[in-house]
Amino acid sequence: MGNIIEILLKFIAGAVGLYTSANQLLNLKPTFRSSIKADLEMLKMLEPSDPSYALIKQHIDTSIKQVYLVAQKPERKIYDIRGLIIGILLSAGFSYWTYDLATRANFSWWSLLTGFFALGGLGVTLGALEPKSKQLQNPETNQPEKTDDKMHERQAPRNGVE
Numbered sequence: 001m002g003n004i005i006e007i008l009l010k011f012i013a014g015a016v017g018l019y020t021s022a023n024q025l026l027n028l029k030p031t032f033r034s035s036i037k038a039d040l041e042m043l044k045m046l047e048p049s050d051p052s053y054a055l056i057k058q059h060i061d062t063s064i065k066q067v068y069l070v071a072q073k074p075e076r077k078i079y080d081i082r083g084l085i086i087g088i089l090l091s092a093g094f095s096y097w098t099y100d101l102a103t104r105a106n107f108s109w110w111s112l113l114t115g116f117f118a119l120g121g122l123g124v125t126l127g128a129l130e131p132k133s134k135q136l137q138n139p140e141t142n143q144p145e146k147t148d149d150k151m152h153e154r155q156a157p158r159n160g161v162e
Helices: 002-026 031-046 051-068 081-102 108-125
Strands: none
Touching: 002 051, 081 108
16 A cells, blocks of 8 residues: 555656646746747848738737737637547546556556556647647738648759759
8 A cells, every 4th residue: 555655646746847847848938038039030131022021920929929918818718629538538548547557466567658648648638728720821811821732742853863
């Protein structure tokens, strides 16, 4: 029984340390501010008629809102219900399996692997609560931009040399 409590306390201490480290990394405001400063300098070099100008301007505006409007955090919204359900099931199932493997008479090293999968399930759950804004949007129309498929094609070798 004492071994179980010791393992549980070590797990809790590690989880608290991991949470604290992740929280510190996510709240590094000087990095965001220096990034905004670099983007502003790049924006000054571009002409307003350049198509990249509007894209960089929109990125700078979004970054400024993230840094200075921290107090107005939006409420959590479920963006992917299927991912949320899968994440909860993975997290709960692998957590129970980890507990079962770790509390047997002989400690099983497989509990470390199942514990890793339980944390992965937690990541899937948290990912379902974040918006999926991977598409580039045109700042003027606020519509997704069409990607140029020619950009992904393999280009012919120049001067007959690859």
